[in-house]
Amino acid sequence: MKKIFFSFCIVLTLALSATAQVQSPAEFLPTYGKQITHYHQVENYFKQLTEKSTFIKQQKYGITPEQRDLNVFFISTPENLANLEQIRNNNLAAIGLSKEGNQTIGDKVIVWLSFNVHGNEFAGTESAMTVAYELVNPSNTETKKWLENTIVILDPCINPDGYSRYGNWLREISGKKTHPEATDREHMEVWPGGRYNHYIFDLNRDWAWQTQPESKQRIALYNQWMPQVHTDVHEQGYDSPYFFPPSAEPIHNYIEKYQRDFHATLGANISKKFDAQNWLYNTSERFDLFYPSYGDTYPAYNGAVGMTMEQGGIGAGRAVMMNNGNIVTIQDRILHHATAVLTVVESAASQADVLLKGFRGFMNNSRKTVKGNYKMYVMKNNPKLIQLADLLKKNNIEYSYADASVKTSGYNYSTKTDKGFAIEPNDLIVKVDQQKAVFTQVLFEPNQKLNDSLSYDITAWALPLAYGVEGYALKNSIAIKTKATIEVVEKSVPEKVYAFHIPWNNRISAQVLSLLHQNNIKVRAAMKKAVFGDITIEPGGLLVTKGDNPKIADFEKTITDLIKIKTDYNYISTGFSSNAKDVGGENFTLLTAPKIVLLSGKGVSSTEFGAAWFYLQETVDYPVSVVEVNNFNRIKLFDYNTLILADGDYNFSEEQQKKLSEWIKSGGKVIAMNGALSLFDGKEGYALSPFASEEDKLNSEKEEEDAVLKERFLDYQDTERRDISKSIPGAIIENTLNKTHPLSFGLGDKYFSLKTDDRTYSLLKDAINVAYIPKDYKSYGFIGNGMKKKLTNTVSFAVESKGDGMVVYMVDNPLFRGFWENGNLLFSNALFLLN
Template identity: 40%
Template sequence: YSNWINQVAGTTPNPHPEAAEHNEPWPGGRANHYLFDLNRDWAWQKQKESEARLKYYHTIMPHIHVDFHEQGSNSPYYFAPAAEPIHEQVTQWQRDFQEMIGRNHAKYFDENGWLFFTKESFDILYPSYGDSYPMYNGAIGMTYEQGSSDLEILTDEGDTLKLTDAIAHHYTTGMSTVEMASQHNAKMVDEFAAYFDKAVTNPKAKYKTFVVKGSNHPDKLKKLEAFLQKNLIQYGKSSTKKPISAFNYQSGQTQNVSVEDADLVVSTFQPKAVMVQALFEPDTYASINDTYDITAWALPYMMGLDAYATTERLAVSEGTPTYAAPEVKVGATPAAYLANWETMEDAKFLAEILKAGIKLRYANEAFTVNGKTYDRGSLIITRKGNMHMGSRFDNIVKEAAAKYGRSLYSTPTTFVDSGKDFGSNGVPFLKAPRILALRGDGVSSLGFGEFWYFMEQELHYPITMVNTDDFGRVNLDDYDVVVMPSGSYGSMLNESRMEAFSSWIRGGGTVVAIERAMSTFQGKGGFNLKRYATDSEQKEATKQTDEEKEAIALTPYADRGSRFESSRLPGAIFKLKIDNTHPLGFGYSGEYFTIKNNGSRYAYLPNGWNVGIIESEGSYVTGVAGEDAKKALAKSMVFGVENVGRGAVVYMADNPLFRAFWENGKLFVANALFFVGQ
């Protein structure tokens, strides 16, 4: 930012909003290196800055935490009390003290003639903000928002907002907060202690215990453990052996379940009781539907875990799950090494050996060899094709498997007991993909950053990042996959460039189009992507009765927000039916829980592969979603693949890499990059 502002600002600040100094180029100055908004990352701690911050936070556990922000220059100053919805776990004292602090701020703002607003926009629900996370940890968490001034800027009211004004406003609320903390220090300390006493002895929680089955994949359990440890959430084992009544996250039904020794058990009777409830509860209660952010994030859905929530309190003892060591059953000089395809750790293993120049194939269908069955997606690393590497071939494969804790098997023959032999055309060669990722004007900086982070810090596989302004100069024949993060690509792809792009796809290229990037292909010649299959289907879906039209037309102005209530979808969870026989679905079961934060719906592909679909209105699981939104999404495609000539377009109406925390979606992206289009 400093480098840029010094290039565009003159010796005298220019207050006109159209001046260059008030219009930052892509991606804007708020984000970190990977273009993440760190004020969405408190609980997830996906970025190193967040992880370091939370380590320090937990050493001090403040009684008050203020997150100083800026907002649009035409918005007056915002301070607490927060807007609804406020999570039901927030205590009355936390609400009251926010009110007291806000009234103290107001006194000083009124004295100076400064405008402000409270109780609007900024709620306390999503657990990963700089105000909500402290609130869920006993503190008085607050956001203070100052209109952005740069050095000077003219507001719509004709006033000039200066940086000195912004500093004065933030300084005043900061000192006012300290003043109130000083005046009420005894009460504040007592309430803070009482908060944790109650958490340990009598937590306010519908569900008292959460049980994560030990039968889940060890990779997923390890990831859950790491997450709980980062947030200082206690977990262990339970000695309870009798069946208990519990809510099944996967089925959405309450049933009897037995707790086993290998299960990971989390009790709400602990200092982090509120965080446990906020992160695990199947349904997040929202007092109103008008929310600032997503409204569903339960860990079992996010991580793809077989888990249960029970209203019974189970005794939890210390102890952590034990995981069997990876199996390494390999011969001296096997004809092929074999590895499963089940989690992101398998994808990291694949990326590692591809970077080392290893050639391999993968299974399009299950097969059995040496009495062991391997599922679709399994990696078949034959000595044939790698013989020029000599013993390095074996060392690379074994070392990569050890690095990522993968089980590794081998076979002395490529002749299988059942399924296709390894030399079959039905066992495709897996070419190391050369990947181009688009960034720059028109592209969501957050969407690009999520993909960049995923490739560089999680999958560890190289990409070439290209600005949209430079796309016309790219020789696409140098690449196998083009990734289009959410965004608008109309300026990049004029008619001639779109034809060249389509020609590259038809010649064997693969495109991964995420969220809004799908509109690039919607209704375009040569592609079958549509919102509705037919005009009559669209007309039927959007028709209104005369009574409905009249009710909308006669909505009182004071209730104008209610017009959009039934179509709201700020971020809810839906259950998808997955075709795991298609390469895009390899490694998944027949179901997947998606975080859907847009109402875009797409018809089933008539001649493509509808890999992830919303079957009906009943596919809705939890979170704020209006009735019209749920109705519109019924019978729609979320993940699909359209074959175009020898190439393919992968459509992802939902972003599996959303904020990097939706762990169970990441394998879809690896599948799209490595398997689709091979």
């Protein structure tokens, strides 16, 4: 008896000692719950936990553009943490993604918790510390029971750069006392805000596309674990009650019953705890499960129960008064989040068997019983497949290349009809019969079923159209010999070369031209097809001639080293063309290196600026001067030849408009996107107008007036849905191309534009309408009935010459979220090929 009592005392002493050692956030951080925590303090807090608790283990998985660490923390029992690698392999083996399974270790449910994908939603990271503490706190015996069959993977801050940008600003402008009045400056965040990452991208829209370094590194780790539950912790406007699952419609029809059932269970469990505290909340109203690149949908299409948690807090600063007169504080936001997120862990632990069975069934059965109408996708050989293959690889989607030829038929994305075609060597093949069958279908299936038009995001993303390749969807999987890669034979360059040819057919072409310009090498571009023996140079094809660059020492080696990343480059030994397009003739235009200024600042759309900045910094790695709009008068415009205006509200004065017009006429080039077109819309001397004639304008005004009169008799309840009928939240629209214009080079026979707003302009007069929406256009995704007719014969991309300069009108943003690959090439045309 004494021995038992002595052992009990030892255990109790160790427990009390551990409790004393592991500090809560409030004990460790002097301003916790009163002021935002610096990111390095967050890291220090988690370091304290990992040093003093055996229930938590840290793994660095990456680094941000601003050199901050990206970390996850594994939280479970010491026994489970000692067997993490085997548990991971067991999980993957159960769904056919590993052969290293070991049945001697029991099944564990894996719950991944992600906080602060939006940097200014800072209660996420603050609550992550409380969640971690409660999970490892030795005195919390309840959480220890959960961890016996649960592995928690906790990412306290997905977006450290945005979080730090917001945090530094909030601390700088904070006084000693809080100011709950909504007009105080701590509730009015300055441009560009902390929501976004370093490149001003919304990381919560980047899960599938992985354009950003944070996303690439995180998803690589995610796919190594494949959790059963993923919780994405957010904040919304501070007046909004807390949101937790179930999610709103539209919910993709590939979301299975077990996922919906756990949403319902979780909603019931969280609501009980919120009810007990009289906290307000809502479910099933706003946040849907459709667009595949969110922190709830990406996991959902990969078999997990994905979910969004939303606490009212954006713009709240340290404390703010809501419309109901109550003041919401940081402490409130932390408590609400911690309560909801810990309930997720609790619910998952109690339903581990159900979740594991559902997850494994989702992954394994989807391979056996293919969802959707198609079982195989074929992309015809095209240099743009390099980027598409990279996307598939990042998402662990299996693909191969044809190594034989066979005739078949399939649904053609461009024509939206079934047609015969031949699969030929080097065509890219994606079969749905794979472990990631559902996610493969979601990315490739031509027509996604949208069961509710009130979607939170874009409603179409057909990859062949995004990448500008000829694609087919096949109802049956064709047996054909395949290979894993396309072999690239290294070229043997002769000692003497007349000129090097770089085909203009993907983003790598633009990267090479960027390198050549930055090394002061003169480059020409073909305006029409030119033939030199067995070498055909298509429009846009680049030529680097020895004659243009006589001072380059060892011409052949120097140029080869610069252009070798473009593996399909070649060379010609003569300037004499067999079709009368000689190198020294008018067909080959000498390109001018762009000297670029990009406007930023208040009034400019943060994310659209970010898309342009990221393109220049990362996609083509080209120098750019970024200038705040309020410093426009200080710009020496004649030191530049290119001005990029991202979407925004540019409130230029009459004098500034005049300055801009004079610069354009003297040879300047403006690339204006979306809202920036208002600088030229209806302005004297410019062709841009929403209407083709005064009669069209009057007819449109009459239609709008008639619609307003009719709405007087309509019920209030359906107001939002009627507004949706006039909108286009994000659909793919067919465009007819003027293929002879340099802005269209390399894009293909048609251009499919991702249209994300209802802005329309008639076909321009006295300008070149390079891409426009034809009368009977093809489309994918939701377009409101009121918008469908309005889009007919409207321009998407046009070029207007003014004196020696030009304006490139981009009604749609080809750089939207960085994933529209053919848009990257279109923008490259505007930047580099238009002289």
